Amino acid sequence: MLDPRVSRDIRVQDVTMVYHSHGDSVIALERVNMHVPTGQFASIIGPSGCGKSTLLRLIADILQPHSGQVTLGSDTPRAARHDHALGFVFQSPTLLPWRTVRQNVELPLDVAGRDSTRRSARSTDELIELVGLKGFEKALPHQLSGGMQQRVAIARALVLTPDVLLLDEPFGALDEITRQRMNIEMLRIWAESGTTALLVTHSIGEAIFMSDQVYVMSARPGRIVSVVDVPLPRPRTLDMMRSHVFFDCVNRVRDGLFGKEESTSAMSRPQAAEAY
Ligand code: ADP
Numbered sequence: 168m169l170d171p172r173v174s175r176d177i178r179v180q181d182v183t184m185v186y187h188s189h190g191d192s193v194i195a196l197e198r199v200n201m202h203v204p205t206g207q208f209a210s211i212i213g214p215s216g217c218g219k220s221t222l223l224r225l226i227a228d229i230l231q232p233h234s235g236q237v238t239l240g241s242d243t244p245r246a247a248r249h250d251h252a253l254g255f256v257f258q259s260p261t262l263l264p265w266r267t268v269r270q271n272v273e274l275p276l277d278v279a280g281r282d283s284t285r286r287s288a289r290s291t292d293e294l295i296e297l298v299g300l301k302g303f304e305k306a307l308p309h310q311l312s313g314g315m316q317q318r319v320a321i322a323r324a325l326v327l328t329p330d331v332l333l334l335d336e337p338f339g340a341l342d343e344i345t346r347q348r349m350n351i352e353m354l355r356i357w358a359e360s361g362t363t364a365l366l367v368t369h370s371i372g373e374a375i376f377m378s379d380q381v382y383v384m385s386a387r388p389g390r391i392v393s394v395v396d397v398p399l400p401r402p403r404t405l406d407m408m409r410s411h412v413f414f415d416c417v418n419r420v421r422d423g424l425f426g427k428e429e430s431t432s433a434m435s436r437p438q439a440a441e442a443y
Pocket of ligand 1: 193194221222
């Protein structure tokens with residue numbers, strides 16, 4: 168087991184975000200509210216441009232909201248970031264090309280200082296094995312496939328055992344089989360660590376399989392249109408994706424995404440399976 172540690176909830180209150188560029192204003196998010204309880208796993212799903220990445224970046228202190236507030240536990244995102252309590256996996260792996268796999272995974276330790284009070288509970292070797300890269304410790308990023316590079320990024324995000332783990336479509340570049348394996352591995356790591364996790368994904372099935380709640384967003388301006396609770400037990404197994412509960416969740420997410428009329432809410436199970 169990883170170190171038991173105090174995790175943090177994620178609270179987004181009435182957040183509006185406006186971008187200004189070339190004299191134009193884009194309302195990327197309008198009065199967004201969200202609460203991910205401590206230690207839970209939530210996903211955000213919505214059409215391209217609905218503000219998913221913006222929301223994740225506000226939570227990560229990469230952007231500041233126009234109005235409203237974000238808190239992680241009792242802290243601002245900035246304070247949480249300074250406490251090394253945030254892990255972030257981006258859509259692309261953003262590895263340093265001159266550092267080996269091991270050195271990339273250990274980068275946050277070097278930045279934070281190895282004597283940092285927030286220590287890693289899992290060794291680098293364990294993390295590298297966990298993401299399926301045993302034997303590649305000395306490889307450089309250009310020697311790895313895109314999927315393998317993303318695994319390095321996931322291990323790197325976990326090395327400081329974050330309280331809050333933000334995942335911006337981290338599995339989008341992986342083939343379907345690897346992706347499902349990574350989903351299961353990620354859930355195991357999450358369950359052991361007590362981390363509060365928030366995933367952005369385009370996949371309805373992935374969102375439901377991973378999450379306690381799925382936040383469904385609409386575009387322009389980005390708003391939360393529905394929150395779907397996923398009553399599947401944990402640990403999750405792949406055969407749960409054949410269950411009535413799973414397909415009911417698929418239909419409810421589709422209702423949020425496409426509206427009840429358009430979404431074939433009375434879809435049969437094979438049709439719903441195709442949707443995934
Ligand atoms: P998503 O992740 O859901 O695809 P984004 O958060 O990337 O959406 O973008 C939300 C909206 O904000 C889009 O309309 C996008 O064009 C706009 N946007 C994102 N970043 C910027 C920026 N730096 N400047 C201006 N507009 C932006």
